Amino acid sequence: MVKLYSRPAFDEPAWWFVISADQILTFNDTQLPFGCLGELPFPALDDYPVVQLGELRERTCYLIIADYLDDNFDAGEFKPLRNLLDAGDMEKFALAGRARQFSDFLSTHRFCGRCGTRMQAVDWELAMHCHQCQHRCYPRVSPCIIVAITKGEKLLLAQGKRHKPGMYSILAGFVEAGETLEQAVEREVHEEAGIQVKNIQYQLSQPWPFPHSLMAGFTAEWAAGDLHIDPHELVTGDWFSVDQLPAIPPPGTIARTLIEKAIGKEKQ
Structure with a gap:
């Protein structure tokens, strides 16, 4: 509470x-x-x-x-x-x-985004309330998708511009207004890697405070297309053998869990 x-x-x-x-x-x-x-x-x-x-x-x-x-x-x-x-x-x-x-x-949220009046904290829940126009705000949560994609015995990994040098992870992105989580997976993968995927399966979720995301995790399989890594979002990316992965996110992160699920090494 x-x-x-x-x-x-x-x-x-x-x-x-x-x-x-x-x-x-x-x-x-x-x-x-x-x-x-x-x-x-x-x-x-x-x-x-x-x-x-x-x-x-x-x-x-x-x-x-x-x-x-x-x-x-x-x-x-x-x-x-x-x-x-x-x-x-x-x-x-x-x-x-x-x-x-x-x-x-x-x-x-010290001031109301609707009328500009100073807002007051609500006593019984985490919210800010404007007594002038009755507008109430709650902490923002931004839904995101993150997906581990396999192609036979290989896994798609990419290095984002905010990653540590040498660190590779799986693809992720924000959900846009009016689309389902599965549609977001298809769009983000095509935008960032230029490929199409199939067998999209939801696995788990994790809150992620950078800045206020809720990550919805999926696994998927390559369906068609050649890799074309988006240089605006990513530094590099490629298919890696599941037996020879580069440095990946640490245990406990949703990215690491999805990688382990995708390559069949999830710990029971």
């Missing part, structure tokens, strides 16, 4: 997700603040928005929305969320992703 502007007792141990812009406060690169308010090197939180996010390992989690380049939390360092992903703790990463999305929502 999400509660706006709620905070624990001074002596209650809790997890703290301190977000500044699109980065999160960590100690030693990946360690999140944990402990009582009276023990942590935090400033007074009276002027900071605080949101109760949920629970992690039987302890309550709180989001603190810090200012950009806020030096009141100088005991730690603000780092990209992907550092938590690289650390391999998917529970922490999932909650950090939720914290980042909530922070972005509250920061970008």
Whole structure:
């Protein structure tokens, strides 16, 4: 349950997700603040928005929305969320992703998009409400597709412009208005790789906080066409033997799970 502007007792141990812009406060690169308010090197939180996010390992989690380049939390360092992903703790990463999305929502909905009046937080749900024109907003969720495509004993992998050097992944893209998820798969694959696919099968989903996506994962098979990699979206791409894959996303990511499903190596 999400509660706006709620905070624990001074002596209650809790997890703290301190977000500044699109980065999160960590100690030693990946360690999140944990402990009582009276023990942590935090400033007074009276002027900071605080949101109760949920629970992690039987302890309550709180989001603190810090200012950009806020030096009141100088005991730690603000780092990209992907550092938590690289650390391999998917529970922490999932909650950090939720914290980042909530922070972005509250920061970008201070004023009504319909009439311009300052909006107020709703007490009982995560929403912002305009009392002037009654417009209410909720955190944005953008549906995306991501698909692992096989061609016999080969898998289509590509290197995106935002990927780490040498890292390859599967194709993905945003769903457009008025199309089904399956239509989005067909369109994105054709736009980015120039091929047609068949046997499109839904597998699983995963929230993805870059910036506020819900990834719908599919597997599919090559049907027709030669590869023509879109240079505007991708650096390179090719068919790789399932026994000789390059560097791929880490375990716990939807991309890694779909790759394992597609090549028949999913762990039971």
